[in-house]
Amino acid sequence: MPPQKLSARDDLEALVARYDTFLFDCDGVIWHGSTLVPHVQAALAMLRQRGKRLVFVTNNSATSRRDYAKKFAALGIDAAVDEIFSSAYATAAYLAEVARFPSDKLAYVIGGSGIRSELRDVGIASVGEDDTAPVSLPTLAEIEPNPAVGAVVFGIDYDITYRKLANAHLNIVHNPGCLFIATNDDRTLPGGKYVYPGTGAMLSSLVHSTQRTPLVMGKPNKPMLDCVMQNYHLDPATTCMVGDRLDTDILFGINGGLATLCVLTGVASEADILDPAAPQPTYYIDSLGDLATLAESA
Amino acid sequence: MPPQKLSARDDLEALVARYDTFLFDCDGVIWHGSTLVPHVQAALAMLRQRGKRLVFVTNNSATSRRDYAKKFAALGIDAAVDEIFSSAYATAAYLAEVARFPSDKLAYVIGGSGIRSELRDVGIASVGEDDTAPVSLPTLAEIEPNPAVGAVVFGIDYDITYRKLANAHLNIVHNPGCLFIATNDDRTLPGGKYVYPGTGAMLSSLVHSTQRTPLVMGKPNKPMLDCVMQNYHLDPATTCMVGDRLDTDILFGINGGLATLCVLTGVASEADILDPAAPQPTYYIDSLGDLATLAESA
Structure with missing residues (x-):
């Protein structure tokens, strides 16, 4: 019709x-x-x-639902935190409720504070935020999988580094049963006059290097x-x-x-x-x- | 046979x-x-x-032929600079000789010093090395295409940033006739005990965001x-x-x-x-x- x-x-x-x-x-x-x-x-x-x-x-996975609710309030719209459903929140809810993510495991997160905060709210600790130190070929071998990582979570990360990608890659490839979840796979991101590389574009690196298909939460x-x-x-x-x-x-x-x-x-x-x-x-x-x-x- | x-x-x-x-x-x-x-x-x-x-x-595009010749010498092997053919050198030679890259244009380089040095040797100036400042969504719109850029050259870059990818993306999409060349497209990179994301994996981000296919020089x-x-x-x-x-x-x-x-x-x-x-x-x-x-x- x-x-x-x-x-x-x-x-x-x-x-x-x-x-x-x-x-x-x-x-x-x-x-x-x-x-x-x-x-x-x-x-x-x-x-x-x-x-x-x-x-x-x-x-949007970059901001937490609480921060997103503040945006509604600032624009004069009545919206409660529990009326907001972001891909970051969906990712956290999926890990906690569907995947029953073990409490002794860590999530390796490439993404913004929104994801880390939603994960924290469901009791999942995340690592990766500090993996910003420079990398060189002679010291590449120092980057190793972390056996405590049970999931790699990928969202838009304006502070993405080769070290983060290398860690995420190794955890996905070498940790048995490691989950690979993306908040969304938008190819581009509107930023005013132009569009910029989106989560889906950045995610392609990891999909290509690992040859694994992530579970993509978002629309x-x-x-x-x-x-x-x-x-x-x-x-x-x-x-x-x-x-x-x-x-x-x-x-x-x-x-x-x-x-x-x-x-x-x-x-x-x-x-x-x-x-x-x-x-x-x-x-x-x-x-x-x-x-x-x-x-x-x- | x-x-x-x-x-x-x-x-x-x-x-x-x-x-x-x-x-x-x-x-x-x-x-x-x-x-x-x-x-x-x-x-x-x-x-x-x-x-x-x-x-x-x-x-290998990360080091110049001169530096590569030093590695041969250090290992006791006789090899002249002009007997070494790297994907970075091939990229520079292609731009200078085949594409006849205009002398008033710049190459936007995501890659190591090897590429920049080979480009310099054929008279091509490169930009992008310093695009390491943090990015945030509210300031994303400040990243704009540079009309002086006539080619985006992509090789392995351990100092890759979102800002570099965004600049490369905008130059490819918005600069008419902008060339898009990758030194190689190796999916992974051996680094001792493990393999790490290679040039081809990193390149996927830009291929996916721009929906353009680069000319890939290397084996x-x-x-x-x-x-x-x-x-x-x-x-x-x-x-x-x-x-x-x-x-x-x-x-x-x-x-x-x-x-x-x-x-x-x-x-x-x-x-x-x-x-x-x-x-x-x-x-x-x-x-x-x-x-x-x-x-x-x-």
């Missing part, structure tokens, strides 16, 4: 009536960088007023959605994923059997959505802010 | 008589790290005495062999490539239509050589040192 454009008030009312839970991508949907998309505050408030559950789902991959659905006890039939990218957000919803709503305030254009070769959202809308009209007349 | 094992004196004499030029891989053939393979000194001296041309062909790729053949005016019919790895050295020779001799002092075992699915050398021999027997009775 081709995507249905929602603009008439009745269509918007029907959408809100049909779903109990809305999962939101943030950048391009709620905000652009540090600027709110117009009327989004009112739209979200209206959904809350009608008793909907809201979950903010982000591939559009299923592990994070499984975590979200289980964590909030959601029913796919009454859950709608809202996003601005067809190849991550919308595909993520489709992969989980959810209804999907694509907004036109971010990456996807109407032409992209109408291309039948692309992942097809159930609905699309000019802006999440359009839902605010339902509030104004309430 | 299956590989022919050379052990009888007559076989060795025939080999030496048939070829005018011998191209040698170094590690695993001439030495292991800093230890000479037994009798190699005498074998090479015998070849020189019989008027053979010797060329040492290495994927087993043809560009370096083309440079070698042209540089020394060699005749493929009378040139033999000697190496210890089927998938790099021997394939390199085969790709160039050369005879190949695999030694058993490095990576390949006799079983590997006799596997018809692997690249098949023309000849194999226990050790390059075996040729020394021809000298002893001379």
Whole structure:
């Protein structure tokens, strides 16, 4: 079925009536960088007023959920820490609950403080942060696998070093049963005027050197959605994923059997959505802010 | 034709008589790290005495040919700088002679001093060495393409940083006609007891983020062999490539239509050589040192 454009008030009312839970991508949907998309505050408030559950789902692994909640607060949006689901949190939850990571093992982390903090919150100690000392060929052999490492966790790391990659490589290859998990595999990362190498690009080094395939948590991959659905006890039939990218957000919803709503305030254009070769959202809308009209007349 | 094992004196004499030029891989053939393979000194001296041309062909891009010549001297082997052909030198020669790199353009180099020094010797200035300052998401947008960069050159870089990768990415994507050249694409790098991520693994990040395919100079790729053949005016019919790895050295020779001799002092075992699915050398021999027997009775 081709995507249905929602603009008439009745269509918007029907959408809100049909779903109990809305999962939101943030950048391009709620905000652009540090600027709110117009009327989004009112739209979200209206959904809350009608008793909907809201979950903010982000591939961002660099910051912890607590720091992410501060961003919402600073922009004047009401969002509790436990309504935020980041790929770093999903990774920690997966290790603790699904993989039942042994308490005497360590995670070797390439990534930011967000991952380390989420791991700490579930009782997993991480190493690797200090592996920034220079390396040279004659001293390469001093880098050895650490048998206490039971998982290599990979996220975006602006302080990546050859020493970190070498350690991660050796742990994956030489530690029997060592898990290899990536928070997400976004090829690029928007940074204003340009896009920059993303987690997926950096991860390629380790995939190529180890010839192992990591479990990738983040959108559009299923592990994070499984975590979200289980964590909030959601029913796919009454859950709608809202996003601005067809190849991550919308595909993520489709992969989980959810209804999907694509907004036109971010990456996807109407032409992209109408291309039948692309992942097809159930609905699309000019802006999440359009839902605010339902509030104004309430 | 299956590989022919050379052990009888007559076989060795025939080999030496048939070829005018011998191209040698170094590690695993001439030495292991800093230890000479037994009798190699005498074998090479015998070849020189019989008027053979010797060329040492290495994927190593981290050191300059001058520094590499010092290693030969330190091990008591006679080798002139112009008998050494490294992937860094091949890269510089390719840029200067084949690509006719404009003198007002810069090369953005991810790699060691070997590459920078070889580029300098052909009159090409390089940048990127100092791009080691920390990066954070809020300041990412400060990293911009440099329009003066006409080539991104990638080799092993133990001081790799996200900033370097971001700069290389932006130059490749945004500078029209920017060349993208890798010295080699070895997946791993031997470093004693373990193997570590090699140039090819590190390169994957940039290939994945830019979605561009670099020109790879080093073994087993043809560009370096083309440079070698042209540089020394060699005749493929009378040139033999000697190496210890089927998938790099021997394939390199085969790709160039050369005879190949695999030694058993490095990576390949006799079983590997006799596997018809692997690249098949023309000849194999226990050790390059075996040729020394021809000298002893001379």
